Amino acid sequence: MGVTMNKPQRGVERLVVHVQAVGDLRDRRSPRDRLAEQLGPELATVLLNALTGDQGIRRRVSAA
Secondary structure, three states, X not given: OOOOOOHHHHHHHHHHHHHHHXXXXXXXXXXXXXXXXXXXXXXXXXXXXXXXXOOOOOOOOOOO
């Protein structure tokens, strides 16, 4: 096969690059605030509630 790539090391290097990129972000607002700026507060709230799920909704269990 020839050259064997050191995949764990490559993964670590990529992770470090991503962590550094996140650490360099100047915008420290919450995701809710950033989404509200783009979509408006009402739609942002609806979308975040849909993504996080409403714990008050009962789930249907179908009998097989």
